[in-house]
Amino acid sequence: EITENTVVKARTLAAGNAWSPLAEAAFLIDERPQLRVSELMYHPADPPPDSPYSDNDLEYVEIVNAGTRDVALSGIRMTGGIELDLSGAPVTHLAPGQYGVIVSNRAAFEAVYGLGATILGEFTGGLNNASDRLLLEDAARRPILDFTYEDDWYPTTDGGGRSLVAVDLAADPEAWKDAGQWKPSSAPGGTPGRGEQMLGDTNGDNRVDVQDLNNVRNHFGGVGLGDANGDGKVDVADLNAVRNQFGTGVAAPAIAPALSPSASNLRNSAEQRRAIDLLFAAEHWNGQSSAIVNPRTRIVRGLRS
16 A cells, blocks of 8 residues: 555566566655755865865755655655755655755765764765756656755855755745845854754754753764854854853753752843853863853853863
């Protein structure tokens, strides 16, 4: 029984034990999948001089299920400047709200962004630095999304380190053709695999709270979780991002006992920030780095021990 959009491939065994050519057919039981391109890194910034990778290696396209039902990836295909059949993705479905990323070079991507993203595969071809077409098709080769981006929409996305981020995932697919549907990413390098997030939100829960502080503290000096500003590393800049945005978003417990029992009863944002300053000043990470607060500017800066 076929319960979702799918592609069936089959051969028949003919006389003489010879197999027929491969035949395939798409069976569609519902409307086109609500997959959308949510982020696009078409012209990454140049990597450091000692990097084994080029800027082209860091290209990526983020896709999200913007609908309310699981979407089967069998038969879904991205074409245009790049090509990838998502039938071979390591996951078979994207749940509602789930993000996936197709990348130019998986090793390069993970070296910069860590292992947290759901990578759907490596594409062939490359994204043109000036302009390119992207066509996302369903199993019956019907267009889900068909648009062309332009490098003059937002100069900071043209080699300046910012990605293009879709503004309204619920918009009509035709909107993707317009500059107004896009904006530069808030964070350098973008936030592939987790959607555009508020600055300081390390875990994607739409608030900046003690969990984000713990993520930075526990992963300081590494990559991935704790990267509050999306630059691919967890460092003092992330401490500042969490400290300066602390309390943004949905209300959450102020300070957890796991961090500081004496601070667990703090409530107002001024007290929270003073407590964070003290915690930052007192912490040492990996026995190599520490952070102190400038008493005049109230900005955290790193020191090498």
